[in-house]
Amino acid sequence: MANNNRTLSLSSGIIYTIVHSNRRTVAIEVKPSGEVIVRAPAHMPYATARAFAESKAEWIEKALEKVETQRREREATMPPPFTGADGDVLLFLGKTLTAKRIAGASSPHIEGGFLILPAEIELPGIINWLREQAADEINARLLKYGELLGVTWKSVRLSDARTRWGMCSGKNSINLSWRLIFCIPEAIDYVVAHELCHIKHKNHKAEFYDELERVFPERRRVEHWLKEHSMLINYL
Numbered sequence: 001m002a003n004n005n006r007t008l009s010l011s012s013g014i015i016y017t018i019v020h021s022n023r024r025t026v027a028i029e030v031k032p033s034g035e036v037i038v039r040a041p042a043h044m045p046y047a048t049a050r051a052f053a054e055s056k057a058e059w060i061e062k063a064l065e066k067v068e069t070q071r072r073e074r075e076a077t078m079p080p081p082f083t084g085a086d087g088d089v090l091l092f093l094g095k096t097l098t099a100k101r102i103a104g105a106s107s108p109h110i111e112g113g114f115l116i117l118p119a120e121i122e123l124p125g126i127i128n129w130l131r132e133q134a135a136d137e138i139n140a141r142l143l144k145y146g147e148l149l150g151v152t153w154k155s156v157r158l159s160d161a162r163t164r165w166g167m168c169s170g171k172n173s174i175n176l177s178w179r180l181i182f183c184i185p186e187a188i189d190y191v192v193a194h195e196l197c198h199i200k201h202k203n204h205k206a207e208f209y210d211e212l213e214r215v216f217p218e219r220r221r222v223e224h225w226l227k228e229h230s231m232l233i234n235y236l
């Protein structure tokens, strides 16, 4: 099918694209990327769609400002990169640990606010250790919420995905991101309970959330936290 999308600009200079499709009304969408799209019914003339966009110029500008603020907030909350160097700060269970290299330390471990690291360990080794910590935290919660929900799962895999914290397949195989170890403990509770809940309900309808809230009453607060900290899926 030919692409008839047309890219234009408002008199204020903002670039937007008119996309015709099989819809009944005209609407404007401002994407998180800052892209502005005017979605028009198939037979609406470009001039009409343009006039509509122009009449909504102020709204578009506000929406773009909001997108920009959100982008800045996201960037502001991404912790500084952790390389494993002495003095580097690592996020761990929602708190910060300062790396301390100690010659002769047998393996990574936590002492107060410090992550004690053997002098010779490199980042991949530290990540392996983090994966082990994540597995321990996750396993404890699988047992807890599995029992509360009365469900059993087929398999559990620690995932390296950078797109989602967890998923439950149609056959009840569960994947959970090892990067949950950066999150507050309640977020690990939430994600584990959420995926286990999918063993009973394969959707996000009211029954699903009723069941989830029964075993995890704080779900809204933690959903909000996860949304605000979604960039942690890309941390390390």
Ligand SMILES: [Zn+2]
Pocket: 194, 198, 203, 204
């Ligand atoms: Zn879900």
